[in-house]
Amino acid sequence: MSTILLMVLTIAVGAWTAFADEAPIAGTVKTVDVGAQTLTLEVASKGKTREVIVYMKPGAKIVRFIRPTEPGKTGFIEQEVPLSAVKVGWIVSATTKHEGDREVAEQVKIVVERSL
Amino acid sequence: MRAKLFTSLAIGALGLLVGLWLICPPATRANGDKHEEKGGHAHVPAPLEYADAHVPLAVWTDPAMIARGKEIYTVKCAVCHGDTGDGKGPAGVVLPLKPSDFRDKAGVAEMRDNYWFWRVSDGGQVEPFKGKGSAMPSWKSELSVEDRWAVMAYQHTYSGHDGPHVPWEHPESVAMGRDIFVMACVPCHGVVGKGDGSVGPMLAPRRAPQPRDFTSAEFKFRSTPSGQLPMTADLFRTMTEGVRSGGGPMTIGLRGHRIMPSFQHMPVEQRLEVLEYVKSLNRGFWERGAVKTVTVPAPPTLTPERLTRGKQLYTDAECLACHGERGRGDGLSAPTLKDNRDLPIAATDLTRPERFKTGSRPEDVYRTLMTGLAGTPMPSYGDALEPDQAWDLVYYVLSLSNNRRRTSEAVR
Numbered sequence: 001m002s003t004i005l006l007m008v009l010t011i012a013v014g015a016w017t018a019f020a021d022e023a024p025i026a027g028t029v030k031t032v033d034v035g036a037q038t039l040t041l042e043v044a045s046k047g048k049t050r051e052v053i054v055y056m057k058p059g060a061k062i063v064r065f066i067r068p069t070e071p072g073k074t075g076f077i078e079q080e081v082p083l084s085a086v087k088v089g090w091i092v093s094a095t096t097k098h099e100g101d102r103e104v105a106e107q108v109k110i111v112v113e114r115s116l
Numbered sequence: 117m118r119a120k121l122f123t124s125l126a127i128g129a130l131g132l133l134v135g136l137w138l139i140c141p142p143a144t145r146a147n148g149d150k151h152e153e154k155g156g157h158a159h160v161p162a163p164l165e166y167a168d169a170h171v172p173l174a175v176w177t178d179p180a181m182i183a184r185g186k187e188i189y190t191v192k193c194a195v196c197h198g199d200t201g202d203g204k205g206p207a208g209v210v211l212p213l214k215p216s217d218f219r220d221k222a223g224v225a226e227m228r229d230n231y232w233f234w235r236v237s238d239g240g241q242v243e244p245f246k247g248k249g250s251a252m253p254s255w256k257s258e259l260s261v262e263d264r265w266a267v268m269a270y271q272h273t274y275s276g277h278d279g280p281h282v283p284w285e286h287p288e289s290v291a292m293g294r295d296i297f298v299m300a301c302v303p304c305h306g307v308v309g310k311g312d313g314s315v316g317p318m319l320a321p322r323r324a325p326q327p328r329d330f331t332s333a334e335f336k337f338r339s340t341p342s343g344q345l346p347m348t349a350d351l352f353r354t355m356t357e358g359v360r361s362g363g364g365p366m367t368i369g370l371r372g373h374r375i376m377p378s379f380q381h382m383p384v385e386q387r388l389e390v391l392e393y394v395k396s397l398n399r400g401f402w403e404r405g406a407v408k409t410v411t412v413p414a415p416p417t418l419t420p421e422r423l424t425r426g427k428q429l430y431t432d433a434e435c436l437a438c439h440g441e442r443g444r445g446d447g448l449s450a451p452t453l454k455d456n457r458d459l460p461i462a463a464t465d466l467t468r469p470e471r472f473k474t475g476s477r478p479e480d481v482y483r484t485l486m487t488g489l490a491g492t493p494m495p496s497y498g499d500a501l502e503p504d505q506a507w508d509l510v511y512y513v514l515s516l517s518n519n520r521r522r523t524s525e526a527v528r
Contacts, residue, residue, distance in 0.1 A: 024210040026251050045212070047247035065195050065206045076195060076206045091251045093210045111196065111207045112253045 025052060025103065026093035026111065034084045039108065041092065054094055055104045062086060064110040081110065089114065159226050159289075160244060161388035166234040167348035170402050175265045176272055176280040185270025188263055192255070193271070201274030212249035213240065218274035225277070225286040228392060229268070232281075236264045283396035293393030296386055300379070301394075305330065309397045319375055324454075324461035324492070325361055325473075327376075330397045334456065334491040337474045339409040342488050342496035345400050347409060351391045353474075355379050360471050373471055410486045412479045413503050418511050426512025429505060433497065435513075438463035443516035449493075456491040463493075469517040476517070481510045 027043035030051060037056040042049055056062075062083060065076040086092070091112040096103040162169070175181050190199075196208030201218035208215040218224060236259075240250020255264060272281050283290045297309070304319065304327040306312040311329035320326065328335065337354045338346040358378035379387060395401040416422070430436060438453060440446040443466030450463045469476030474484055485506050488496030497506065 024212065026211050026249060043212075044247050044249045047243075049247075075199065078206075091253070093207070093251070095210055109207050109210065111211065111251045114253065 023097075023103075024093060024095045025054070026091065027052065029086055029088050029090045029092060031088065032083060032086050037083065039083070039086065039092065052103055054096060054108070055099075055102050056083060056108070057104050057106050060106050060108070062092075062108045062110065064113065086110070087113070159228070159231055161385055161392060162228065162230040162234040164349050164352060164388070166230050166237070167352075167388065167391070168401075168407070169230045169233045169237075171229045171233065171265050171268060171281070172405075173280045173282065173402055175269050177278070178269065181262075181266045181269045182273060183270075184263070185266035185268070188259065188267050189270050192258075193267065196251070197271075201271060211251050213245065213251070215252070218271045219276075221275050221277070222288075224272065224275040224281075225288050228283070228289045229281055230392075232268050233264060236267060280402075282399075282402055283392070284399070287396075290389075290393040290396045292386075293389035293391070293396075296382075296390045297393050300382075301390065304376070309394065320361075322459065324457070324459045325359070325375060326457065326459065330394050333398070333400055336489040336491060338487050338490070339412075339483055340407055340487065341410065341498060342490065344407060345398065345404060347407065348388075348391055348395065351394065352387060355387050355391065357475060359473050360475070361473055410483060410498060412482050413507075415478045415482075415510075416504070416507050422508045422511050423515055425505070426508035426510070426515075429501070429509045430512050433500065433509070435509075438493065439466050443467050443513065453493045455493070461492055466513055466516045469514070476514070478507075478510050478514065481513055482506055485509060 025041065025043055027041035029039055030042050031040040032038075033040075039054045039056070041052050041054055043052050044050075061078075062081045062085075063078040064081050066079050068075070068077050086108075090110060092108050092110050094105040094108040096105045098104075161167075189197075194205055196205045196211065196215040197203055197218065198205040198208065198215075203215040203217035205215065216223070235245075235252065237254065237256040239254040240246055240248075240252035241254050245252065255267075259267070268281075277285070279285050287294075297305075298307075301309075302313055303315040304311075304313040306316070306327070309330035311327040313327060316327045325336075333343075333345060335346045335350070337359075338344065338350050340346055340350070354376070356379060358374040359376035360373055361375040382390075436447055437449045438445070438447045440450065440463070445463040445465035447463060453461050453463060455461045464473070465471060472480065472484075473489070474480050484494070485501070486496060486498040488494050488498075497509075501509065
């Protein structure tokens with residue numbers, strides 16, 4: 001019985017932790033460091049602005065959304081963009097996970113490709 | 117027995133999960149802001165510089181404009197707002213401040229056209245949206261005014277509303293202003309803003325000024341040319357500063373001899389909400405085209421020559437016929453003056469600047485001279501005087517008042 005209790009509790013807390021640890025983040029690109037594989041974003045929340053360094057997980061993708069060129073196709077398709085192509089001033093979003101004291105992203109989405 | 121125990125444990129664990137969720141919810145809102153209101157799209161009033169940015173009525177239903185808007189929307193907006201206008205475009209789904217869902221009829225109905233235009237123009241790069249993490253870019257440098265109207269007209273089609281997007285189609289868009297109006301303005305301006313409130317006649321019994329009829333086209337205090345409706349900034353100034361004038365017993369206690377009290381202590385947002393309601397009583401605010409305002413140039417230096425020229429203009433422009441030679445409001449025509457309601461109206465005593473209805477600063481007097489006071493015998497001198505001449509007259513008028521000492525000191 002105690003084994004079952006432990007298992008259920010582990011699953012419950014694990015599920016909560018997994019959700020709680022994941023946070024969407026969006027902001028303006030302040031710096032791009034290709035060597036360190038990081039993006040520094042200026043993000044705003046509750047009236048305050050702060051800078052967050054987003055670490056790209058190995059194999060992480062940066063994507064923009066474009067219209068398909070094939071006739072008859074609608075919607076958007078993802079197009080991968082290298083980190084070096086990301087420009088300061090663009091707005092991007094990412095779902096990050098805490099790894100130690102780092103915000104690590106598996107995918108970054110480009111929202112606006114111009115300085116605001 | 118065992119199954120029952122397992123069920124109890126499962127329920128307990130689920131309760132624990134829910135409890136944890138409530139105590140410390142996961143960051144479902146990006147940037148850590150977990151308690152955003154519905155999409156963060158609080159429809160605050162548009163700032164004064166956008167308050168008159170009303171979209172021409174025909175735009176909302178013009179097929180050509182809607183088609184033009186669709187083209188722009190597909191390229192620039194759909195990536196976040198979605199091809200179906202649901203706010204779920206691929207780039208928008210993980211944004212901290214969710215893109216607007218234009219299919220939300222109630223949400224769209226509450227959104228005034230000037231607010232909408234402001235949002236498209238400045239995007240989320242202004243407060244209160246910037247502080248909430250809005251990713252909406254500003255489009256005013258990329259899209260012309262007409263393009264922005266077109267995009268709005270297309271976005272509006274998602275809501276399913278067929279007519280123009282105006283307050284008389286969507287009364288809920290001015291509901292907050294209406295509530296404040298009921299509490300603060302109805303006693304004088306009446307239930308429907310026709311200036312027929314129960315207190316009105318007691319403000320100045322059987323004489324002018326009487327509370328404004330917001331449904332008419334006549335507004336005294338304007339920066340717009342004679343015969344035109346005021347700008348929202350004009351209404352805001354009047355509401356903020358009140359109207360100075362001697363009044364009946366009901367005005368006792370209104371500091372500064374005001375016949376309309378100052379609402380300067382009402383929060384700016386609430387004043388703007390009231391004004392959006394007041395404007396909704398007059399369709400002319402939506403039906404007028406571009407408006408040229410009377411700009412007040414920087415006041416020139418006061419010199420004795422200016423005062424001399426101003427004195428001559430005071431005579432030539434026949435100011436003394438009503439205001440009298442010394443400006444005391446005792447000119448030959450003064451006893452016969454009536455306003456457009458056929459009520460006797462006093463010529464302003466220019467020696468008492470505290471009773472100048474729209475203020476006694478040089479720029480206030482300049483504006484009054486150049487626009488006139490609609491519905492009263494005070495004409496506009498906008499076509500008769502050059503700005504420099506108007507300043508001469510302004511300084512002379514101010515020299516008649518109790519400001520004489522200050523004026524003289526300035527000359528010295």
